Amino acid sequence: MNTTRTAVPWDYSSVVRDHLRTTDSAIDIGTGGGERLLELRAYARRLLGVDPDADMILQASELARQERAVNVEFEVGTGEGIDERFDLAMNRHAPFEPGVVHRLLCPSGFFVTQQVGENNMTSVRLAFQLVSTRSAPIGPEMFLQNGFSVERFEEYDTSFTVRDIDSLIFWLQALDMAHSDFNGFDAQRDVDAINRLLLTSLSSEGVVTNEHRYLMVAVKK
Numbered sequence: 001m002n003t004t005r006t007a008v009p010w011d012y013s014s015v016v017r018d019h020l021r022t023t024d025s026a027i028d029i030g031t032g033g034g035e036r037l038l039e040l041r042a043y044a045r046r047l048l049g050v051d052p053d054a055d056m057i058l059q060a061s062e063l064a065r066q067e068r069a070v071n072v073e074f075e076v077g078t079g080e081g082i083d084e085r086f087d088l089a090m091n092r093h094a095p096f097e098p099g100v101v102h103r104l105l106c107p108s109g110f111f112v113t114q115q116v117g118e119n120n121m122t123s124v125r126l127a128f129q130l131v132s133t134r135s136a137p138i139g140p141e142m143f144l145q146n147g148f149s150v151e152r153f154e155e156y157d158t159s160f161t162v163r164d165i166d167s168l169i170f171w172l173q174a175l176d177m178a179h180s181d182f183n184g185f186d187a188q189r190d191v192d193a194i195n196r197l198l199l200t201s202l203s204s205e206g207v208v209t210n211e212h213r214y215l216m217v218a219v220k221k
């Protein structure tokens with residue numbers, strides 16, 4: 001995909017790695033297809049990815065098998081009902097329950113989450129006439145009230161440009177509710193919305209929109 005983004009203040013996987021020791025166990029809540037978790041396998045002793053979508057878990061398990069990642073496992077679920085305790089829990093662009101995360105962690109265990117911000121892709125949402133009723137997905141209070149201290153809480157809202165029409169269509173098709181309120185995209189059905197987007201947001205560089213993200217690193221007290 002041909003896209004550009006202005007510099008951002010953190011890289012999620014690096015933040016997770018900075019809080020992982022090679023002797024640690026970690027759980028990824030809402031792991032999806034498992035690609036990101038598998039990239040961390042050299043940095044931990046044991047990794048478990050959970051996701052309520054059984055197809056995603058099947059895909060992730062197959063990838064782990066192909067890559068012979070013996071210290072990475074995947075199972076269907078949201079983390080609820082797991083008795084094991086982990087040194088670190090992570091969650092990228094997926095729902096979670098602070099109380100469940102707290103229970104899954106060892107004392108002083110870390111929780112790292114990156115969430116899509118409520119103002120993400122404003123120009124696209126306007127063109128597609130999606131009315132955002134969202135509020136900030138995370139904030140320090142929800143952690144402080146659930147037995148955590150907050151090590152880091154940051155957000156960025158930066159410019160994101162999709163530079164050609166093929167990339168624009170590919171990108172719109174790949175968007176999901178977590179990123180945009182989108183629940184499916186169809187190039188023919190949504191032609192008026194695409195035209196509105198081109199009218200309002202096309203620059204000499206491509207279609208300009210924004211990427212809004214939050215990062216939280218919380219520690220179990």
Ligand SMILES: C[S@@+](CC[C@H](N)C(=O)[O-])C[C@H]1O[C@@H](n2cnc3c(N)ncnc32)[C@H](O)[C@@H]1O
Pocket residue numbers: 029030031032033036050051052053056077078091092093094095096176178
């Ligand atoms: C946008 S994807 C993110 C996947 C992966 N974390 C990543 O960064 O690529 C969101 C994932 O959250 C999962 N999900 C949906 N509801 C969930 C819940 N209540 N608890 C945990 N995960 C959930 C979905 O099945 C999906 O795989």
